[in-house]
Amino acid sequence: MTLRAGIRLTTVSVFFLVTLAVALIAISLQYYFGQRMARDVAQEHYLQASNSVVSQLSNMEKQGANTIRLISQLPALLDSDQELTIRQYFKRVLQQNPAFYGVYIGRDDGYFYELINLETSESARATLNAHPSDRWVEMRVRQVDGERTRQLQYYDSAFNLRWQHSELSDYDPRQRPWYREAQQRQTLYQTEPYLFAQLQAPGMTLSQVLPDQQSVVGIDLLLTTLSDFLQTQGFGTHSGHAYIFQQSGDLIASSQHGPATLSSYLPTLVLTDEEQRWLQQQDTLRVSNELNWPPMDFALEGQPRGYSIDLLHMIAQITGMEMTFVNGLSWEQLVERFQNNELDILHSVFLTDANRHWGLASTAYATLPFALAAKQDGVSLSQLAGRSLAIPAGWSVIPIVQQQFPDIQIRQAESTLEAMQWVQQGLADAALDNAVVLRTLKSSYYLNDIKISNHIGLTVNESLEQLVMLVQPENTQLQRILNKAIAAIPEQHLQTLKSRWLDPYNAHPASSNRVPPAMLEAQAQVSQHALVPLQHNGKPYYAYVRTLENPANSQHRYFGVLVPQAVVDGPFMQQVKISIAISAAILALILPLSWAFAYPIVRPVRELAAENDKIRMHRESHVKHVPSRILELDQLSESIVQMVQTIKQQEQSQRDLLDAFIQLIADAIDQKSPYTGGHCARVPELALLLVKAADDSQDDAFKDFSVEGRDAWRELRIAAWLHDCGKVTTPEYVVDKATKLETIHNRIHEIRTRFEVLWRDAEITRLRQTLANPEQQSLWQQQCDEKQQQLKDDFEFIASCNIGGEYQDDAKQQQRLQQLADTTWQRHFDDRLGLSIAEIKRFAGPAADLPVTEPLLKDGPEHIIEREHDLSYMESLGIQIEAPEYLYNRGELHNLMISRGTLTPEERFKINEHIIATIRMLEALPFPPSWHPFRATPPPTTKKWTVVVTHASCRRNNCRYQNVCWPLLTCSKP
Incomplete structure (x- = not known):
């Protein structure tokens, strides 16, 4: 069952839903633009931070590069005896560039001189055991009496020597990467991050070879300075982490650069x-x-x-x-x-x-078992015969592999990572190393297409x-x-x-020297300079990556930020929650008021519904205009009033059309038969006169009888006009049957023709007899005259029986008809020629051979017409009349044997059947609900039926129309 709601509830619900939709749209827009603004603010913050990092790093590197290029041209650096002058230059450089940890020079004889700025790093002061008042440290490493000695001199800010000491040292500048690479490249060189020997702190070095090709000058930049700088930009555990990393994913600096330590207590x-x-x-x-x-x-x-x-x-x-x-x-x-x-x-x-x-x-x-890294899983060394195997250079396992698998081509790589990259690039078929190392490098460098095989078939000692x-x-x-x-x-x-x-289940071991995988994922979108939403450790994060300038090295470097989405969206989401709470409170307050606000809509709608009920109850004259200040409702009320007038006009036109149809049918019925002509037209006039007389009568018999209203008179008039509508189904030749042998034509002519044949047969017989016996011509003439006279008498008798006016109950007449029927005549022509298919079907059996002797009056099977429709519907109508077996019996003797009138039982039932047809036709009509077809039946002895269409009040008044109209409306067919 469909649920329906009242207009007030609907109006309030629509108002509430619209208000809710507006609120949701407003909150959604606020959420969208607020979140976008939060991202834009965060992006702008990270852009400024990246600009600061770019500026800081660029300034450090550019200042270092420019400084090196400048001081490398100083002649004093070429002379080792001018240390005082060199110190002044270095001091000025460090004073002008606070980010430089130290400036130094190394020569090809192993001599090393460095001036260190202690204010650059507190760790430097602690590592070098400097006093808080110390500002500078001068360090020299040289060969003294065959031993390398390091001399440290500590100065205050005014460059007053506070303390100095010497110690043995194995430090040799010629063995350091900054010295060797600068000598080889002959250009400015920047090292990868490494551990400073004196400080045990990470840093990078910028170095440049001097014009004499025998000395190299360098500047140290502490990475702790960059990491500390990242932390000063507001990056931390809760606000996200910042990274400076290389294109390969290796870290240069980060805001979480502290060393990982194990906090558990260990006994001494x-x-x-x-x-x-x-x-x-x-x-x-x-x-x-x-x-x-x-x-x-x-x-x-x-x-x-x-x-x-x-x-x-x-x-x-x-x-x-x-x-x-x-x-x-x-x-x-x-x-x-x-x-x-x-x-x-x-x-x-x-x-x-x-x-x-x-x-x-x-x-x-x-214990670290060996494993193979290859593009296929389950690879062993025995399968690599004739193929290449990458192993880190200098590994002790190389001779063992060569001994056990001499057909393998071994390629030595600088590192295990390079060996695995060779496999990925197709430069090697497999790489050998320990399983845990291969797994770590695979996950750290995202070598996802590399498979690790543990069972490689290598036999080695346990050691x-x-x-x-x-x-x-x-x-x-x-x-x-x-x-x-x-x-x-x-x-x-x-x-x-x-x-x-x-x-093995830890894909990224602790304190990895790699940036998180999310940073490399965001690195692919670095050109967008936008926050990239992604997943990190199963949680939502934003990543921001920007390319950094790197003038001293061809490998790209990046600045990146990885921050939880809650940090960026959290404050904004709090505002959204507050907005939702406020909107919900306002809606809760507005909802009761909206119930009252709906009254101007509900009142006219309810009144219009009441006016509509008047139309439904056919009380159109009581419909009135419902005024409303709502234009559409006022127009709707006016349209209802106009519609009522239209309905009245339409109903009147429909009444006129219906009456015309009814009278048209009645006129057609009257015109079918001259014997009953005018019957259907006279009955309405007589019925109306009779009912009016009864309505006007003051007799006791009619004191409770009255006809109220125009509709009641119209219903009576329609009932009178329709009382005989079923007669349209009765064939005309049955209604107008004037003689017993009449159907479509009077078949007495066929019988007369047979008598004519018998007349001529008598003449032929006389002529034949006269030819055969001329002497008895008079006798033959006398017999012929007697025979022909008998034929005249018999035909006159049959013709008189055909009229039907007599009451034919005399057994002698019945006997005479039967004797005449036994008279025969010769038929020389086929009686089936020229007939319709339906007529031929009525014949029983095949046609007889001609000539055929046939009776003068015939009741043959071709005269029987079967019923095509069942009469079971009579029981459903409550009609109990005995129906003949056949629809028609057109037998000649059968029709002439009719004792009264001209109709056979079949034809009489056909005429009376028009009453049943009237009932069926009227019950099939879709009368209005206020009209009810009621069968007004005569006393059972009359066996006559009629139908009257009555108003609903008929049943309340005990069918007063029936009592008054029955004598007039019953069928009066003679």
């Missing part, structure tokens, strides 16, 4: 007195640090990171060792340093026969997959301390280390 290792004395006698231990071998040993922004580094920090914590890490060098260079006794500890080493003699090995602290630390051959005490420390580290701390660095 118990050492022997001899071991403690040895440690007290040692200076800071020099420890190797590779650039890019994650997750075991790598550098992030020049700071050492990885599993081995954290393990060494634990060892230093429980033993009290002081360590300094040396990085910025390749693995081969670190090995060379260790072999030259310039490193005390070389860690992350796989012990083999080739490197066993380098020094003393510690106990193994990690070749275990990492150890090497110390100098004479440092047995250090070896023992390392072994004791490794064994003393609690298992839960080792599990923490493994979970942090070696977990």
Whole structure:
């Protein structure tokens, strides 16, 4: 069932929905433009921050480059005896450029001179053990009596010497990348981030070779300065992180540059007195640090990171060792340093026969199985015969692979990353390294099309997959301390280390030297300079990336910001929530008022509905105009009034048309038969006169009888005109049947023709007899005359029976008709020629052979016409009349045997059937609801029927029309 609501509820609901829609649209627009404004503000903030970073970095690099180019042209730098002049130049440079940590010069004889600005970094002051009043540090490294000595001199701001001291040093500028690359390139060179040897802090160096080709001048820029600068721009844990990174994804600086440490407490290792004395006698231990071998040993922004580094920090914590890490060098260079006794500890080493003699090995602290990286999964070394395999240069596993698989072509790469990139580029078929290293590099550098295979078929000693630390051959005490420390580290701390660095399900190990993957995703859209929405660690973030100028290096660098979307949209979303709450409160207040505001609409609509009910109840004369201040409702009311007038006119035209149709049908019925002509036209006049007389009568019999209104008189008139409408279905030849043998024509002529045939047969018989016996001609004539006279009498008898005026109950007449019917005659022509299909179907059996002897009066099967329609509908109408078996029986003897009148039972039923047809026709008509067809039936003895169309009041007044009109409206067919 369809639910419907009142107009007041509908109006209020529509008002509420429209108001709600407007509020939602307003809030949506506020949300859209507010969010866009928030993004624009954040984008503008990051643009300004990036401009600041660009300016800061560009100024540092440009100032450094310009300064180097300027001072490289100073003649004093070519003379090592003019240190005072060189110092003045360097001092002026550092004063004018506070971001420079130090300016220095290195010569081809190993001489090194540097002036350090202590105000650049507090870590520099702490590392160099400077006094708070110290402003400058002068450092010289030179060869004295066959030993390299480092001299440090501390000056205040007025350049007064406060303190100086000398110490042995293994620092050689000629071995540093800034010196070598500047000599090779002969142009300005900028190093990648590395760890400054003196500070143990990350930084970059700008260097330029001097005109004499024997000296190189350089400037140090601390990355901590850039990281601190990023933090001063408002980037932090809650406001997002800022990064400066290279195109490859390697970090240069970030706002979260602090080193990752393990906070768990470690117990102090118990050492022997001899071991403690040895440690007290040692200076800071020099420890190797590779650039890019994650997750075991790598550098992030020049700071050492990885599993081995954290393990060494634990060892230093429980033993009290002081360590300094040396990085910025390749693995081969670190090995060379260790072999030259310039490193005390070389860690992350796989012990083999080739490197066993380098020094003393510690106990193994990690096991790293080998694996292959290839574009197909499940690759083994045996499948690489005749194909290329990339391995980092200098690896101890190379001879073993060559021995076990001599058909493999080995290509040595500078690093494992380069080996994997060769595989991706199709320059190598596979790369060999430890599984954890391959997985880390694959995830860190997004080498998604590379597959890692663990079962590679390489047979190696257990020691070749275990990492150890090497110390100098004479440092047995250090070896023992390392072994004791490794064994003393609690298992839960080792599990923490493994979970942090070696977990295969950790796609990005802790403290990676790479930017988050989201930054590289945003890097692809760097040209848009817009906030990029993306997912980071399963949470929504915005990323902003901008290209930075890099005049000293061909590799692009970028500034990027990764900030949670809640940080950018949070304040704005709070305003949206407040707007929603205020809008909801206003809607709640307006809703009761809108119920009252709907009255000007509801009142006229309800009144119009009442006027419409008047029309539905045919009370058009009571319909009135409903005034309203709402133009559309007022116009609607006027249109209803106009519609009522139109309806009246339309109803009157329909009445006139209906009356014309009814009278047309009655006239057609009257014109069908001259015997009943005028009957349908006279009955309405007589009925109206009769009813009017009864209505005007004051007799007791009619005191409760009255006809009220024009509609009641019209209903009576229609009933009178329609009382005999079923007669239209009665065939004319039945209604007008004047003789017994009449159908479409009077068949007495056919019988007379047969008598004519019999007359001529008598003449022919006489003539034949006379020819045969002429002498008896008179006798034959007498017999012929007698025969013909009998035929005349018989035909006259049949003709008199055909008239139907007599009451034919005499058995003698019935017997005489039967005797005449037995009289025969000869038919010489086919009686089926020239007939219609329906007439031929009435014949039974095949045609007889001619000539055929036939009776004078015939009742044949061709005279029987079957009914085509069932009469079961009579029961549904409540009519109980016995119907003949056939529709028509046109048998000649059967018709002549009619005892009264000219109609057979079949024809009489056909005439009376017009009453049933009238009932069916009237009940099929769609009378108005106020009209009801009512069958006014005569007493059962008359067996006559009629129909009267009555008003609803007929039943309330006990069918008063029936009582008055029945004698007149009944069928009076003779």
